[in-house]
Amino acid sequence: MGRLTDKVAIITGARSGIGRGIAEAFAAEGATLVLTARTKDKLETAAQEIAKGGNRVKAIVADVTDEKQVAELFRQTVEAFGRVDILVNNAGTNTRYATVDLPLSEWKRVIETNLTGPFICGREALRLMSKQKSGRIINIASISAKRPRPNAAAYVSSKFGLEGLTRSMALDGRPDNVAVCCIYPGNTWSELKIGREEQQHREGIMEAADIGAMAVAIAALPDGVNMLECEMLPVKQPFIGRG
Amino acid sequence: MAEIQRSHPTGKRLAGKVAIVTGGSTGIGKGIARHFADEGASVVVCARGKERLEAASKELTQATGSRVEAVVCDVGVEAQVQAMFKRTLDLFGRLDILVNNAGSNTRELVVDMPFANWNKVINSNLTAVFLTGREALRIMKKQQSGRIINIGSIAAKVPRANSAAYVAAKVGLTGLTRSLALEGRADGIAVSQLNNGNTRTDRWLGRDEQAAKEGIMEIDDVAGIALAMVLLPDGVNVLDGTLTAVNMPFIGRG
Ligand SMILES: NC(=O)c1ccc[n+]([C@@H]2O[C@H](COP(=O)([O-])OP(=O)(O)OC[C@H]3O[C@@H](n4cnc5c(N)ncnc54)[C@H](OP(=O)(O)O)[C@@H]3O)[C@@H](O)[C@H]2O)c1
Numbered sequence: 001m002g003r004l005t006d007k008v009a010i011i012t013g014a015r016s017g018i019g020r021g022i023a024e025a026f027a028a029e030g031a032t033l034v035l036t037a038r039t040k041d042k043l044e045t046a047a048q049e050i051a052k053g054g055n056r057v058k059a060i061v062a063d064v065t066d067e068k069q070v071a072e073l074f075r076q077t078v079e080a081f082g083r084v085d086i087l088v089n090n091a092g093t094n095t096r097y098a099t100v101d102l103p104l105s106e107w108k109r110v111i112e113t114n115l116t117g118p119f120i121c122g123r124e125a126l127r128l129m130s131k132q133k134s135g136r137i138i139n140i141a142s143i144s145a146k147r148p149r150p151n152a153a154a155y156v157s158s159k160f161g162l163e164g165l166t167r168s169m170a171l172d173g174r175p176d177n178v179a180v181c182c183i184y185p186g187n188t189w190s191e192l193k194i195g196r197e198e199q200q201h202r203e204g205i206m207e208a209a210d211i212g213a214m215a216v217a218i219a220a221l222p223d224g225v226n227m228l229e230c231e232m233l234p235v236k237q238p239f240i241g242r243g
Numbered sequence: 244m245a246e247i248q249r250s251h252p253t254g255k256r257l258a259g260k261v262a263i264v265t266g267g268s269t270g271i272g273k274g275i276a277r278h279f280a281d282e283g284a285s286v287v288v289c290a291r292g293k294e295r296l297e298a299a300s301k302e303l304t305q306a307t308g309s310r311v312e313a314v315v316c317d318v319g320v321e322a323q324v325q326a327m328f329k330r331t332l333d334l335f336g337r338l339d340i341l342v343n344n345a346g347s348n349t350r351e352l353v354v355d356m357p358f359a360n361w362n363k364v365i366n367s368n369l370t371a372v373f374l375t376g377r378e379a380l381r382i383m384k385k386q387q388s389g390r391i392i393n394i395g396s397i398a399a400k401v402p403r404a405n406s407a408a409y410v411a412a413k414v415g416l417t418g419l420t421r422s423l424a425l426e427g428r429a430d431g432i433a434v435s436q437l438n439n440g441n442t443r444t445d446r447w448l449g450r451d452e453q454a455a456k457e458g459i460m461e462i463d464d465v466a467g468i469a470l471a472m473v474l475l476p477d478g479v480n481v482l483d484g485t486l487t488a489v490n491m492p493f494i495g496r497g
């Protein structure tokens with residue numbers, strides 16, 4: 001019997017990278033999964049591969065920035081599985097410009113995906129979980145929510161904002177026993193890292209499975225216990241000192 | 244695609260590893276020692292009180308089948324700390340994990356706090372971690388591996404009234420954690436701080452009303468997260484974790 005048997009989890013951005021790593025780790029503990037992303041074929045391939053482990057896995061295409069699509073995602077999840085115990089807000093994107101060159105359209109795209117998306121998904125989840133009097137929302141921020149990298153103003157702002165959203169949802173969910181928390185990963189292998197291998201070698205890098213392992217430890221906590229913050233990074237990554 | 248690994252919750256995932264857990268005779272420290280020993284680690288537990296410590300070591304050895312050795316040590320006393328690390332190396336030849344859990348608190352307003360109480364709390368919660376951390380880094384730098392977990396408190400993030408020395412010690416501990424992490428980094432040593440909220444240990448005897456109002460976790464909740472942290476591969480570190488009851492008055496203003 002897995003540590004997440006009988007739990008229904010929605011994971012956004014689950015076709016690749018960290019989201020996929022969390023989905024595999026949850027699957028290994030017996031969870032029922034709803035995986036979501038925008039790219040239909042890749043999402044369905046991921047869902048089929050994970051379902052080979054014997055889990056109930058459903059792929060639902062949705063853009064987390066679209067209110068209607070997210071409402072439909074939650075409606076279909078409840079229709080299929082009756083409840084939502086865990087939401088992982090993982091879908092995210094980045095853009096690399098010096099602030100002086102950052103186009104407004106790029107700013108908006110990153111803020112909408114990384115911050116407005118978790119608000120839209122989190123609101124749906126809180127509505128359900130408040131009625132259930134239980135549930136857990138795990139937001140995937142970044143150590144960029146603590147200290148910036150250069151040329152990443154939109155990303156850094158979205159992740160600082162996600163910390164604020166986490167705390168606010170945790171406060172608003174508290175009377176109904178809903179736990180809301182944030183994992184802050186450092187460098188992790190994913191599509192976001194393609195073309196930056198030299199930097200990763202220098203700074204150290206984690207596997208998506210490492211984030212998956214901590215996400216399982218958090219998701220398996222009993223109702224009423226919350227790991228509000230979990231900052232995790234490669235030992236060698238420059239972050240602790242001044243810079 | 245990689246094969247999905249089914250978990251082995253009662254496996255021996257720490258077989259061959261050696262851990263020291265300070266304050267391992269009761270409470271959170273004993274819970275962590277049990278979780279590590281359950282996974283096959285050899286563990287040294289220390290505390291000042293000999294009787295309770297030896298009872299704990301016997302109980303954990305019997306329950307887990309792993310070696311859990313008792314070493315009496317006041318972690319605030321340099322010579323005793325050095326003797327404990329020497330004893331650990333004599334027994335097991337290496338040190339993979341140090342959990343700095345020992346600590347104490349006194350409850351009074353600053354205006355009423357005797358200097359002796361301030362010194363006692365700073366010494367057992369903060370200076371102790373300098374002493375044990377220094378010994379551990381010396382060993383782990385030679386090994387080019389190792390992991391140190393400091394048990395902080397949510398007092399390291401937001402103070403409680405009547406606890407100035409404790410809060411100062413735990414905020415200071417965050418500074419020490421970060422400094423040890425920075426100095427251990429080049430040698431692949433992971434140093435982290437787990438900040439827990441209310442946890443049902445003997446400290447909570449007779450405080451049921453407060454526990455019910457604020458919420459409280461069980462020892463196993465904290466120990467389970469500490470175990471997940473040490474099971475991460477070398478090179479991956481949870482630098483900072485905060486773990487509380489959902490109801491804990493901590494997130495908002497107050
Ligand atoms: N990799 C790192 O080093 C690192 C470090 C810290 C934090 N993070 C965070 O971890 C999360 C995952 O990152 P990753 O590195 O795993 O990235 P990734 O491999 O690029 O994966 C991003 C996922 O999000 C989905 N996605 C993007 N926009 C979406 C939208 N509008 N609606 C629905 N799904 C969307 C993508 O699928 P589609 O394109 O098909 O929609 C994809 O599945 C992000 O929040 C990222 O900021 C990553």
Ligand SMILES: NC(=O)c1ccc[n+]([C@@H]2O[C@H](COP(=O)([O-])OP(=O)(O)OC[C@H]3O[C@@H](n4cnc5c(N)ncnc54)[C@H](OP(=O)(O)O)[C@@H]3O)[C@@H](O)[C@H]2O)c1
Nearest residue numbers: 266268269270271290291292317318345346396441442444
């Ligand atoms: N329980 C909570 O609600 C809570 C909340 C936040 C943080 N924490 C932290 O969690 C840690 C453990 O707390 P706990 O509640 O499990 O405490 P506890 O039940 O009071 O146990 C403390 C342990 O530390 C030992 N100890 C105390 N001073 C020592 C010294 N100078 N040298 C060696 N050992 C010493 C004690 O044994 P002897 O007395 O025999 O030495 C005992 O084994 C502490 O760092 C505490 O600050 C606890």
